[in-house]
Amino acid sequence: MPVRSTPSSRARFQHSQLRSAVSVSYAIGQLPVSADALSDLLMQSRPQLLRYLRGFGAVDEAEDIVQELWLKIAAAAPPPEGPSFSYIMRMAHNLMIDRARARQSRRLREQAYHQDGPESSGEADEAPSAERILVSRDRLEQVDSILRSLGSRTELILRRHRIDEIPQRDIAAELGISLSAVEKQLQKAYRALAGVDTGYAKGAADADDGLRHD
Amino acid sequence: MTEADSRTLEALSWATRIHDAEFEDWEGHAAWLEADPRNAPAYEQAVLLIEARIVDVSMLPAPPTAYVASNDNPHDEAVARRWWRSTYAWGGALAASLVAISVVPMAMRQSSYLIQTKPGQTRTLTLSEGTSIALNGDSAVRMAANDSRHLTLERGEAYLRVTHDPAHPFELRAGDSVFRDVGTSFDVTNDLGVVNLAVREGAVAFDPDGSNVVLTTGRAILIADGQQQIHSVAASSIGTWRSGRLVYSDTPLAQVAIDLSRTIGEPITLSPGLAHKRFSGILQINRDGEAMLRQLAGILDIDISHTKRGWVFRRHAIDR
Numbered sequence: 025m026p027v028r029s030t031p032s033s034r035a036r037f038q039h040s041q042l043r044s045a046v047s048v049s050y051a052i053g054q055l056p057v058s059a060d061a062l063s064d065l066l067m068q069s070r071p072q073l074l075r076y077l078r079g080f081g082a083v084d085e086a087e088d089i090v091q092e093l094w095l096k097i098a099a100a101a102p103p104p105e106g107p108s109f110s111y112i113m114r115m116a117h118n119l120m121i122d123r124a125r126a127r128q129s130r131r132l133r134e135q136a137y138h139q140d141g142p143e144s145s146g147e148a149d150e151a152p153s154a155e156r157i158l159v160s161r162d163r164l165e166q167v168d169s170i171l172r173s174l175g176s177r178t179e180l181i182l183r184r185h186r187i188d189e190i191p192q193r194d195i196a197a198e199l200g201i202s203l204s205a206v207e208k209q210l211q212k213a214y215r216a217l218a219g220v221d222t223g224y225a226k227g228a229a230d231a232d233d234g235l236r237h238d
Numbered sequence: 239m240t241e242a243d244s245r246t247l248e249a250l251s252w253a254t255r256i257h258d259a260e261f262e263d264w265e266g267h268a269a270w271l272e273a274d275p276r277n278a279p280a281y282e283q284a285v286l287l288i289e290a291r292i293v294d295v296s297m298l299p300a301p302p303t304a305y306v307a308s309n310d311n312p313h314d315e316a317v318a319r320r321w322w323r324s325t326y327a328w329g330g331a332l333a334a335s336l337v338a339i340s341v342v343p344m345a346m347r348q349s350s351y352l353i354q355t356k357p358g359q360t361r362t363l364t365l366s367e368g369t370s371i372a373l374n375g376d377s378a379v380r381m382a383a384n385d386s387r388h389l390t391l392e393r394g395e396a397y398l399r400v401t402h403d404p405a406h407p408f409e410l411r412a413g414d415s416v417f418r419d420v421g422t423s424f425d426v427t428n429d430l431g432v433v434n435l436a437v438r439e440g441a442v443a444f445d446p447d448g449s450n451v452v453l454t455t456g457r458a459i460l461i462a463d464g465q466q467q468i469h470s471v472a473a474s475s476i477g478t479w480r481s482g483r484l485v486y487s488d489t490p491l492a493q494v495a496i497d498l499s500r501t502i503g504e505p506i507t508l509s510p511g512l513a514h515k516r517f518s519g520i521l522q523i524n525r526d527g528e529a530m531l532r533q534l535a536g537i538l539d540i541d542i543s544h545t546k547r548g549w550v551f552r553r554h555a556i557d558r
Contacts, residue, residue, distance in 0.1 A: 075272075076264065076267075079267075079272045081279070117264075117267075128286055171298065187296050193258075
């Protein structure tokens with residue numbers, strides 16, 4: 025390990041860390057993809073990754089996030105069809121959403137603290153990875169009436185895709201409709217749930233979730 | 239339509255497309271994000287908002303009409319039947335035989351809310367009066383629409399921290415059992431009608447209007463086949479699954495298998511004779527479920543194999 029860590033030496037160190045992480049994960053798996061193929065893919069995807077992350081607003085941290093992503097991908101069990109450019113980009117996407125979610129949780133906790141005082145921020149969380157969801161009866165009723173207004177077909181497609189996690193293509197096959205029809209139904213559901221068409225739910229929803237941008 | 243609304247619509251459109259596993263137009267998404275600095279925050283907002291709303295949707299019972307095909311075609315009927323929650327095999331139980339269970343969605347809407355998790359998934363929720371419920375994998379809790387002080391653990395495992403309110407005692411049903419408490423922390427499991435409740439803090443009354451057995455810290459009650467058994471449990475080991483630790487003291491492997499199954503998200507089947515083998519120790523759940531199971535197999539000196547229907551534990555060939 026270098027005594028003074030310059031950017032290039034840091035990159036080299038992390039790359040060697042990557043190689044050893046990759047060789048460990050492939051030693052216990054039974055995958056046809058070689059360790060070299062994966063790191064080649066990561067190297068090639070690097071410029072697009074950086075661009076994508078910057079598009080999300082990560083300017084200074086983009087390089088660090090790419091490193092984090094490399095290690096995550098190397099350590100994770102690769103998908104059955106092998107890692108691909110799309111797989112890497114999706115992991116980058118999910119990482120950025122995770123960060124946005126963490127920012128939102130922080131904001132909500134701070135809000136609760138300021139509104140209701142120190143005793144409201146709850147006991148120390150023994151399971152830090154658990155989600156805390158405030159169940160508000162009003163909001164559940166609102167969502168319920170939105171679902172009713174969407175109709176059973178749209179609700180079915182929404183549940184099938186988002187809760188049962190069936191790909192859109194398979195839902196289209198199941199129902200004997202086109203892929204674009206499924207997508208349109210989902211868009212319709214999303215708009216209704218986001219309160220865009222009606223407008224009335226949006227204000228309440230924003231206040232509820234602390235999604236208002238400061 | 240305002241500019242903000244049209245940006246939200248675009249964001250929602252990207253959110254729909256990207257959520258599908260087959261999405262590949264990352265180039266297009268990158269270009270859209272770059273087109274305006276307000277697009278990225280709008281996209282993040284859209285994704286998180288839909289996520290939150292889907293959680294709400296999952297808490298509402300799905301009306302059966304939503305799952306019925308639009309015509310009477312037998313193929314569609316078969317497809318519709320598949321949409322009910324899938325069945326899978328439980329390993330162990332107390333009879334050490336394969337048991338198939340299926341969960342049937344509720345027919346009524348809005349009389350109650352069902353909150354459930356998939357195998358391997360955990361969720362914590364806080365009710366508006368402060369009670370918190372941590373749900374382990376493959377678990378379901380039902381809450382009355384107008385009364386959050388009455389819950390039913392339909393299956394699986396929940397750890398509850400109930401807020402103190404003597405005017406409104408909290409009541410939990412699991413299987414045929416009723417428990418009441420005023421303000422406690424406890425863990426309860428319901429596996430095919432076998433119910434176990436262990437009190438970490440405070441006091442819980444079992445069968446409050448009947449035998450009224452009061453359980454305090456470190457006491458647990460097991461109800462199976464109409465019989466009840468009170469036993470002691472290390473209070474600090476109750477509910478540790480929330481931080482990924484399973485603590486066992488001379489526990490039958492059948493129970494260990496049920497708990498592990500909830501956590502790793504796959505069924506575990508035990509060969510006959512292994513169900514009653516005892517285990518003492520602490521299992522630390524980590525992301526690598528397979529490595530953990532293999533380690534356990536080493537400690538217990540048994541064979542394990544992974545099949546399409548989950549994991550199978552059996553004695554070594556020479557022992558059979």
